[in-house]
Amino acid sequence: MSAALHIDVRAGDFDPGAELARLEALGGGGVASFTGVVRGGNGLAALELEHHPAMTQAMMTRIAQEAATRWPLLGVTAIHRHGRLLPGQRIVFVAAASPHRAAALEATAFLIDWLKTRAPFWKKEHFADGSSQWVDARKEDDEAAARWEKH
Numbered sequence: 001m002s003a004a005l006h007i008d009v010r011a012g013d014f015d016p017g018a019e020l021a022r023l024e025a026l027g028g029g030g031v032a033s034f035t036g037v038v039r040g041g042n043g044l045a046a047l048e049l050e051h052h053p054a055m056t057q058a059m060m061t062r063i064a065q066e067a068a069t070r071w072p073l074l075g076v077t078a079i080h081r082h083g084r085l086l087p088g089q090r091i092v093f094v095a096a097a098s099p100h101r102a103a104a105l106e107a108t109a110f111l112i113d114w115l116k117t118r119a120p121f122w123k124k125e126h127f128a129d130g131s132s133q134w135v136d137a138r139k140e141d142d143e144a145a146a147r148w149e150k151h
Helices: 016-024 053-070 101-118 139-146
Strands: 004-010 030-037 044-051 075-081 083-085 090-098 121-127 132-134
Touching: 004 053, 016 030, 016 075, 016 090, 030 101, 044 053, 053 075, 053 101, 075 101, 090 101, 101 139
Parallel strands: 004 075
Antiparallel strands: 030 090, 044 083, 044 121, 075 090, 121 132
16 A cells, blocks of 8 residues: 655644545545644743754655555655744644554554654744743653654
């Protein structure tokens, strides 16, 4: 089974409904998705994401291809935004279509876990008081991604 891959790294917003409709049109029995939103709180005014376009596109494509080899998928969508984002704005979207729901759900969890830890984005938090700091990798994200390692 060859899955249709849609990978997009962009500054602008995206429409999750349109992305789901694209996957539903593939005719599978299940479409699962995850939409990530910039968290607020603790005085966060904005989150800035930098990336190397070619490296990021290539890694996101590899992750989608890996998902398509692990599950019987009809389609995969992975969208990640870059630039300056405000709390409450959409930052990432992953979705998978499959003949069966379990594969779609598992592939979606895999996609977000690996995108979170392997896609080369550098994140900087900007706070209302004018300070800023780079965001370090989180242990919890590494642990979530590790469950998908092949043994």
